[in-house]
Amino acid sequence: MALNDKTAVVTGAAMGIGKAMTEILLQNGAQVAILDVDKTAGERLTEELNKRYGAEKTLFLNCNVESEEQIKAAFQKTVETFGGIDILCNNAGILNESTWEKIVSINLMGVIRGTYLALEHMSKLSGGRGGVIVNTASMAGLGPLPSCPVYTATKSGVVGFTRAMAAASAVSGYGIRINVLCPGFVQTDLMSNMSARLGQFSHLADVTQQLIEKIGIINVSDVADCLLELVTDETKNGEALMLFRKGKQYVTFPSFSE
Numbered sequence: 001m002a003l004n005d006k007t008a009v010v011t012g013a014a015m016g017i018g019k020a021m022t023e024i025l026l027q028n029g030a031q032v033a034i035l036d037v038d039k040t041a042g043e044r045l046t047e048e049l050n051k052r053y054g055a056e057k058t059l060f061l062n063c064n065v066e067s068e069e070q071i072k073a074a075f076q077k078t079v080e081t082f083g084g085i086d087i088l089c090n091n092a093g094i095l096n097e098s099t100w101e102k103i104v105s106i107n108l109m110g111v112i113r114g115t116y117l118a119l120e121h122m123s124k125l126s127g128g129r130g131g132v133i134v135n136t137a138s139m140a141g142l143g144p145l146p147s148c149p150v151y152t153a154t155k156s157g158v159v160g161f162t163r164a165m166a167a168a169s170a171v172s173g174y175g176i177r178i179n180v181l182c183p184g185f186v187q188t189d190l191m192s193n194m195s196a197r198l199g200q201f202s203h204l205a206d207v208t209q210q211l212i213e214k215i216g217i218i219n220v221s222d223v224a225d226c227l228l229e230l231v232t233d234e235t236k237n238g239e240a241l242m243l244f245r246k247g248k249q250y251v252t253f254p255s256f257s258e
């Protein structure tokens with residue numbers, strides 16, 4: 001998929017991985033709706049991007065992915081502004097085991113909500129032009145992080161949901177490819193104040209730090225490069241792309257069909 005004049009929606013786009021995703025999509029010719037709950041960070045980023053890419057290429061929408069009303073309005077405004085949606089990056093996510101219901105509400109339910117709303121705008125069965133959805137999970141969605149059991153559960157859920165939706169899309173003829181990114185540890189704010197984020201599991205902070213040192217930390221640009229691969233390679237549907245310091249790898253899952 002060439003990105004010139006394609007329209008992308010990125011959630012959690014104001015900082016970290018989402019910001020890097022937004023930038024690589026703009027660099028490759030797309031126009032981007034920047035959705036984030038942090039109005040100040042979103043407006044600051046949009047002002048910076050407008051200077052580099054032109055105001056006609058970006059649209060900031062203050063949006064909490066926990067809110068059906070807000071995300072519905074954001075998608076509608078995106079369609080009104082750019083004429084449609086071709087790419088969705090369900091990226092917004094948090095880590096704080098003390099508020100585990102919020103992790104579920106944002107990391108898993110927010111991805112489901114965004115995907116289902118995108119179907120209404122993107123599916124060829126409902127007048128859309130098809131496209132691609134990339135969900136941001138984590139390596140924790142492939143193997144458990146003992147210090148973050150609910151975060152692990154949400155990311156495992158995103159992997160499973162993505163693979164099921166990709167199969168459903170292929171069989172149904174939605175014309176939408178759906179893939180999942182599983183980064184290892186990435187240098188962003190989500191990695192700060194780790195002990196506080198672990199809640200009742202803060203006693204496992206040292207174990208987690210040892211894992212961080214073992215697996216290593218990558219940059220947001222490494223994740224953005226993998227996003228671009230999943231967006232532009234039209235052979236990719238139902239794929240889980242894992243990336244960490246040693247490199248990237250498409251995950252092979254058990255097959256029960258043989």
Ligand SMILES: NC(=O)c1ccc[n+]([C@@H]2O[C@H](COP(=O)([O-])OP(=O)(O)OC[C@H]3O[C@@H](n4cnc5c(N)ncnc54)[C@H](O)[C@@H]3O)[C@@H](O)[C@H]2O)c1
Nearest residue numbers: 012015016017037038064065092093138185186188189190
């Ligand atoms: N940093 C890592 O090590 C790492 C590794 C693998 C996966 N991830 C995942 O990558 C995604 C992005 O994380 P990050 O590391 O860039 O974190 P970050 O904290 O740097 O950025 C997260 C962004 O999402 C926004 N956000 C938070 N809650 C929101 C909500 N309810 N609605 C809309 N926007 C919201 C924040 O305002 C922020 O701009 C998350 O899903 C995270 O779980 C992160």
Ligand SMILES: CCCCC[C@H](O)/C=C/C=C\C=C\C=C\[C@@H](O)[C@@H](O)CCCC(=O)O
Nearest residue numbers: 138139140142143144145183184185194208
């Ligand atoms: C406190 C920071 C949390 C960051 C969350 C973010 O999503 C990053 C996750 C990165 C990596 C997760 C790796 C999970 C690995 C598990 O499979 C673990 O059980 C592997 C143990 C490997 C070993 O000990 O050899």
